[in-house]
Amino acid sequence: MEFLADYGMFLAKAVTIVVAFAIVLALIVSSKQRGRGSDKGHIEVTKLNDTYDEYSDIIKAEVLDSAAIKLEQKLKKKKEKLLQKDKKREQKNADSKAIEEAANTPKRLFVLNFDGDIKASANGSLREEITAILGVATERDEVVVKLESGGGMVHSYGLAASQLTRITERNIPLTVCVDKVAASGGYMMACVADKIVAAPFAVLGSIGVVAQLPNFHRLLKKNDIDYEMFTAGEYKRTVTMFGENTEKGREKFTDDLEQTHVLFKAFVGEHRPAVDVDKVATGEIWYGSKALEMQLIDHIQTSDGYLWSQYPDTDIFAVEFTHKKSLPERLGIAAESSVDRLFSRWITRMQPKRWF
Structure with a gap:
């Protein structure tokens, strides 16, 4: 027992030393990478055709008999031989080779994901992804954005919509797919697209502007606490959380919201001319099927269905x-994710639910 206790202590010390050394080494490497600027990130590209092919092969191996699989492989080889013959035939004409290759190049479809929070934090990644795509995409290609957002800050989502405009300005077809929600700022982004595809029960619309804040003035006054704010300019601050809000300040703040709403409606009308903007810009939301009637979207289909329709x-x-x-960021993100999940779970439980 004494030997086992000594061995356990030795093992614990050894593990502690190894872990401490690994953390120090990771911090050093991370620091060097930060110094070289490599911590910014990088673009990752995955060809989804390969994933679809793999799924199909797995299912076929289970559901087809050996004779059917052999026949399919034989037909596939025959098709490949015919393609090779076509390529050899095309190479005979050296002068038109480049033109023929360009004409026979399959259409390319680039898929992006935008999962928007209230600050549209994915804006940075979206900018880098669009910049990378614009370096190679042509008018024959297409960009598909799988968009999920309930909206947020006006300026943040205005910037996100402007990023998508970079695609359409190059005459590259842009499709936005909405599986769950594209409301308020999310719909502002979606309406930039040449085509909006939404699932039957996706939430769309909410073309309106909202602002709310608590006011603690009476609480501070009750406890004899003074709050002083100094401004230069009549409307530098219209309403505040701690000071006494005036009717004039409230009217100015409401007027600012109305002006923002006017800009929002004009933006939707510019990009979706078929939509009756005054009818839909009430702040209401519509599910996919009803949104199609209101011409807020162009087609009912899930994003998976749309991508599969383009394959192969x-x-x-x-x-x-x-x-x-x-490393510190990764550890912090892990802890933050745990807290977010716990907080979101309790918020979900407390919110009223709609059943159908």
Whole structure:
């Protein structure tokens, strides 16, 4: 027993030393990478055709008999031989070779994901992904954005919509797919697209502007606490959380909201001219099927269904900008995610639910 106790202590010390050494080494490497600027991140590209092919092969191996599999492989080889013959025939004409290759290049479809929070934090990644795509995409290609957002800050989502405009300005077809929600700022982004595809029960619309804040003035006054704010300019601050809000300040703040709403409606009207903006810009939301009637979207389909409809005639690439994170950041994100999950779970329980 004494030997086992000594051995356990030795093992614990050894593990502690190894772990401490690994952490120090990771911090040193992370520091060097930060110094070289490599912590910004990088673009990752995944060809989804390969994933679809793999899924199909797995299912076929289970459901088809050996004779059917052999026949399919034989037909596949025959098709490949015919393609090779076509390529050899095309190479005979050296002068038109480049033109023929360009004409026979399959359409490329680039898939982006935008999961928006209140600050549209994914804006940075979206910018890098679009910049990378614009370096290679042509008018024959297409960009698909899988968008999920309930909206947020006006300026943040205005910037996100402007990023998507970079695609349409190059005459590259842009499709936005909404599986769950594209409301308020999320719909501002979606309406930039040439085509909006939404699932039957996706939430769309909420074309309106909202602002709210608590006011603690009476609480401070009750406890004999003074709050002083100094401004230069009549409307530098219209309403405040701690000072006494005036009717004039409230009217000015409401007027600012109305002006923002006017800009929002004009933006939707510019990009979706078929929509009766005055009818839909009430702040209401519509589910996919009703949104189609209101011409807020163009087609009812899930994002998976849309991508599958392009396969296998189109080369489909998922493009993602991945941020490089240091060890402290990764540890912090893990802890933050745990807290967020716990907080979100309790918020969900407390919210009223709609059943159908």
